[in-house]
Amino acid sequence: MARVALSAALFTFVAGFTSALTIDERHAPVVRASLVRLSTITNTSNIVAQDNARLSKFKAGSEFVATGSGTAVNEVVTYIVKTVVGSQTFNLIVDTGSSNTWVGANTKYTPGSTSQSTGQTVSVTYGSGHGNEYIDLVSIGGEAVKQSIGVATSSNGFGGLDGILGLGPEGLTQNTLPTFMQNLLSQGKISTNVLGVSFAPLSGSASQASNGELTFGGVDSSRYTGSITFTNAIAPYWGVSPNQFKIGSVSLLGSASGIVDTGTTLIYIPSFVFTEFLLGTGGRSDSSTGLVKYRKKPSANFSFVIGGTTYTLAPDQYLVPAAQYGNFGLTSGAFYAVVADGGVQSPNMILGMSFLEYYYSVYDSTNNRIGLARAR
Numbered sequence: 397m398a399r400v401a402l403s404a405a406l407f408t409f410v411a412g413f414t415s416a417l418t419i420d421e422r423h424a425p426v427v428r429a430s431l432v433r434l435s436t437i438t439n440t441s442n443i444v445a446q447d448n449a450r451l452s453k454f455k456a457g458s459e460f461v462a463t464g465s466g467t468a469v470n471e472v473v474t475y476i477v478k479t480v481v482g483s484q485t486f487n488l489i490v491d492t493g494s495s496n497t498w499v500g501a502n503t504k505y506t507p508g509s510t511s512q513s514t515g516q517t518v519s520v521t522y523g524s525g526h527g528n529e530y531i532d533l534v535s536i537g538g539e540a541v542k543q544s545i546g547v548a549t550s551s552n553g554f555g556g557l558d559g560i561l562g563l564g565p566e567g568l569t570q571n572t573l574p575t576f577m578q579n580l581l582s583q584g585k586i587s588t589n590v591l592g593v594s595f596a597p598l599s600g601s602a603s604q605a606s607n608g609e610l611t612f613g614g615v616d617s618s619r620y621t622g623s624i625t626f627t628n629a630i631a632p633y634w635g636v637s638p639n640q641f642k643i644g645s646v647s648l649l650g651s652a653s654g655i656v657d658t659g660t661t662l663i664y665i666p667s668f669v670f671t672e673f674l675l676g677t678g679g680r681s682d683s684s685t686g687l688v689k690y691r692k693k694p695s696a697n698f699s700f701v702i703g704g705t706t707y708t709l710a711p712d713q714y715l716v717p718a719a720q721y722g723n724f725g726l727t728s729g730a731f732y733a734v735v736a737d738g739g740v741q742s743p744n745m746i747l748g749m750s751f752l753e754y755y756y757s758v759y760d761s762t763n764n765r766i767g768l769a770r771a772r
């Protein structure tokens with residue numbers, strides 16, 4: 397009860413304090429953290445299995461969504477941020493689809509001089525059992541805040557990573573409140589509750605690269621071109637509502653319920669759009685890879701419209717690059733799309749990493765909106 401009251405009070409303070417500020421990197425201070433993009437996948441079916449487990453959790457309205465939940469597959473495609481907790485360094489998954497911060501999945505958390513047990517247990521949805529709540533100094537990009545964390549007592553599906561940095565909307569959070577973003581703001585490290593996310597595709601045949609960046613408290617204008625267009629965020633996730641789709645010259649009207657999610661690998665589109673996507677691009681669902689497969693390279697662009705703004709992916713942006721086939725267990729002589737069927741039930745569209753590598757994304761809690769701009 398006490399924690400709920402505290403967070404409500406904090407939210408009021410935050411909203412009152414920052415409403416006059418616009419998001420711009422000139423409104424220092426901002427905190428920057430570089431990312432590592434890692435893929436340890438050996439078979440694309442495992443990406444699909446993990447994404448589908450996650451999508452089912454979203455559809456079930458589960459408050460806790462964790463990468464790896466519902467599957468024992470120990471392979472990951474993810475963006476990782478180095479996070480110091482107390483005196484230990486953890487590799488955490490960057491996750492805008494959940495809001496709790498968790499450690500201890502691989503490297504065990506050892507309580508130190510800065511840690512304080514709250515005596516509370518918190519539910520863990522990956523693996524089995526429960527975790528324990530601690531408050532400790534959590535530091536990213538050189539700035540430390542006092543933060544409540546969940547310490548996993550058991551977990552699976554993390555592929556050797558240590559946990560999650562939850563960057564979802566604060567309304568999604570259960571336990572471990574306030575969120576890391578709220579603490580950065582209330583502890584004076586940033587002046588507006590805005591997160592900018594820059595992802596970039598792996599180049600050549602690399603399976604790992606230092607190629608992304610988080611900007612806490614603003615955006616990094618060197619990471620996108622043109623301007624950022626904003627749309628109201630639809631609770632409880634970082635939700636968006638596209639209402640028009642285009643595959644080549646075919647236009648479709650109809651609404652989708654989408655989530656901008658850094659923890660999903662592929663791009664999921666509603667079934668009614670997916671059917672047209674297969675027709676318009678000349679692909680078929682391939683059971684052995686779980687992906688859409690083509691004999692001939694498709695030429696149709698795929699677009700969708702949110703709030704009057706069109707977001708387009710050209711074939712080279714929705715196909716797995718040939719140089720990456722080795723990392724995905726794919727064989728040459730065919731083409732594969734990173735676009736999959738999101739089903740009918742809401743949410744039925746996920747803008748995952750494969751989309752976010754071409755679009756810079758902005759998560760603005762202060763103004764309850766989501767921004768997208770073409771990545772540079």
Ligand SMILES: *[C@@H]1O[C@H](CO)[C@@H](O)[C@H](O)[C@H]1NC(C)=O
Binds near residue numbers: 440441442684
């Ligand atoms: C990948 O996994 C799927 C499902 O388990 C299997 O059918 C397929 O043969 C596997 N592919 C490779 C290249 O091992």
Ligand SMILES: *[C@@H]1O[C@H](CO)[C@@H](O)[C@H](O)[C@H]1NC(C)=O
Binds near residue numbers: 697708709710
């Ligand atoms: C496809 O999209 C790309 C990138 O947005 C654009 O440059 C190109 O003109 C589009 N092609 C067609 C046929 O619309």
